[in-house]
Amino acid sequence: MTSQEPQSASEGRDRGSVWERIERPAPAPRVTLSPQRIAEVAVAVADAEGLDAVTMRRLATELGVAPMAAYRYVTNKDELLELMVDFVYAEMALPGSHDGWRAAVRSVALRIREVMVAHSWVARVNYGAPTPNQLAVTEAVLVALDGLELDVDTAMAVYSTITAYVHGAVDSEVRLGQMLQARGWSSREEARAGLATQMAWLVNTGRYPRYARYLHEASRKDDAQWQFEVGLDSVLDGIAARLAI
Numbered sequence: 001m002t003s004q005e006p007q008s009a010s011e012g013r014d015r016g017s018v019w020e021r022i023e024r025p026a027p028a029p030r031v032t033l034s035p036q037r038i039a040e041v042a043v044a045v046a047d048a049e050g051l052d053a054v055t056m057r058r059l060a061t062e063l064g065v066a067p068m069a070a071y072r073y074v075t076n077k078d079e080l081l082e083l084m085v086d087f088v089y090a091e092m093a094l095p096g097s098h099d100g101w102r103a104a105v106r107s108v109a110l111r112i113r114e115v116m117v118a119h120s121w122v123a124r125v126n127y128g129a130p131t132p133n134q135l136a137v138t139e140a141v142l143v144a145l146d147g148l149e150l151d152v153d154t155a156m157a158v159y160s161t162i163t164a165y166v167h168g169a170v171d172s173e174v175r176l177g178q179m180l181q182a183r184g185w186s187s188r189e190e191a192r193a194g195l196a197t198q199m200a201w202l203v204n205t206g207r208y209p210r211y212a213r214y215l216h217e218a219s220r221k222d223d224a225q226w227q228f229e230v231g232l233d234s235v236l237d238g239i240a241a242r243l244a245i
Contacts, residue, residue: 018079019132033065035073039087042080043119051121054080078128086131088119094140101245102236104144105158108137109166109232116170120178123171148245158239165235173224188222 022035041062042054056077060067074080092111095104116122130138138159145155176188185191192199203212220226239245 018074018082021073033063033069033073035083036087037063038070038073038080039083042084043087046084046121047119051124054084056080081125082128082131085122085125085127086133088115088122089131089133089137091115091118092133092137094136095144099144101144101148102240105141105162106232106236108141108144109162110229112137112163112166113170113228116167117173120174123167123174148243150243150245154243158243161239162232162235165231169228169231173228 018035038059041059045054045058045062054077056070057067059070059080063070070080074083092108092115095107099107141159141162142155145158148155150158180186180188180191183191183194185194199215202208203215
């Protein structure tokens, strides 16, 4: 954002939250805007160029409106990020009520990963209160856990554990991709070639025999989906065993 753009959530507080304002929109300007359209354009810019490229001035250019027009809907970048996160979470198809708890929770975890991988900037967003579509994901998991005789605190702990695994695993995956891009490597195989000299010295010290074995024998080093699902299933196994569900 530029120095002229609002920076803190305190500015415009008397206008209520962005979600309240969406329910009671102001009269439309000459060029019709909507929170949905603003979020769509902002997400497209972030996907193509990164989160730092998203500014109100850039959005005005992309939308073909006056620089201040978007402020009818968002008062600062924090609110814009809320709209963007909500927009991408709307891509998720939530599990049906007929699914068992494990299938439903697993499905949600996989879909969160898909969203975060497709929109790598999401990992950089500092989360505050959940957006409507984020809250719909939480609700879907809690609905899936209904009937297991869990108290509400335990059910929420299960949800938090799953999402903590997803965010941690995907954050590592996204950061690896960013490192490859920064160094001009197009694949993990190319990265291994680029780091071969350094890794060879470390392995040849003989201090890391188990890791050396992994390097020589592993067949799924580049299969991020498989790695994610093994970790996810391990977390689900642990939850099921701990809670006898």
